[in-house]
Amino acid sequence: MSQFIVEKPFWNIFPEVRIALIRVTGLDNHQSIPDSILSEANAHVADLIPEDPISANPFIREWREAFRKFKTKKGARCAVENLLKRAKNGNPVRSINPLVDLYNAFSLRTGYPCGSMDTAALKGDIRLTVAEGGEPFHAISEAEPEPALPGEVIYEDEKGVISRCWCWRDAERVETRDDSTAVTMYIECLKPEWQADHEKAVNELTDQIEKYLGAKTETVFIDIDHNVADYD
Known part of the structure; x- marks a missing residue:
């Protein structure tokens, strides 16, 4: 059994963070979902x-402050900031595939970042930690790989970095694709006062995944006192 582990170097920086770890199995990512889910989320970004x-x-200010606490690539922000900015500026987030559309709509509605990794592409344990520097990473849609920086917060497995600058960019190797049948998702909650809203939003997302994509979901919440869980 492979595990999702949040290590001490991360907790030294962010002791109050809570993460929803979601195991999705039996996924049919060729199903259709209502177009309105993504279009309405794009249209109402200004409400958030x-x-x-x-x-x-x-x-947004809270996430930017968080990113100042560790080493980042120049210009890196929490991924959800880019989604929200695009939609607010009249450049709606486009459809990619049903699961990605569901969690992008979730992020647009709630402001919580969501990582989704094809479970079959993961190798061994997932660790949220601080990089020593040089850990291999190849971002989605980029021609060249670019390793992690020393002091950067990363998610990694045994083959390398799967998400750089915490929740900024994901690796192409573990990208959720049309033919993905099992995925491992994680959704970060930065502040304790957001936790009730975060848990409600996560439950709404998993309900949609089960309803529209025929999948089974299991959610575990990770915090400094409960920092390890099985993901596969």
């Missing part, structure tokens, strides 16, 4: 982040 510039919104 009404202020301009985007950095004036408290939710």
Whole structure:
């Protein structure tokens, strides 16, 4: 059994973080979902982040402050900031595949970042930790690999980094694809006062995955006192 492990170097920086770890099995990622799920999420982004510039919104400001606490590639932000900014500026997030559309819509509605990895492509344990530097990483849609920086928060498995700068960019190797039948998802909650809303939102997302994509989901919440869980 492979495990999802959040290591001490991460907790030294972010002791209050809580993460929803979601195991999705029996996924049929060729099913259709209502177009309205993604289109309505795009259309109502201003409800979540009404202020301009985007950095004036408290939710975004909290994530930017978090990213100042560790080494990042220049310009790296929490992935959800880019989604929200695009939609608010009239460039709606496009459809990719049913599962990705569901969790992108979730992020647009709630502001919580969501990572999704094809479980079959993962190798061994997943670790959320701080990079020593040089760990291999090849981002989705990029021509060349680019290793992690020393002091950077990363998710990694035995083959290398699967998400750089915490929740910024995912690796092409573990990308959720049309033919993915099992995925491992994680959704971070940065602040304790967000936890009730975070848990409610996660439950709504897993309900949609089960309803529309015929999958089974299991969710475990990870925190500093419960920092290990099986994912496969």
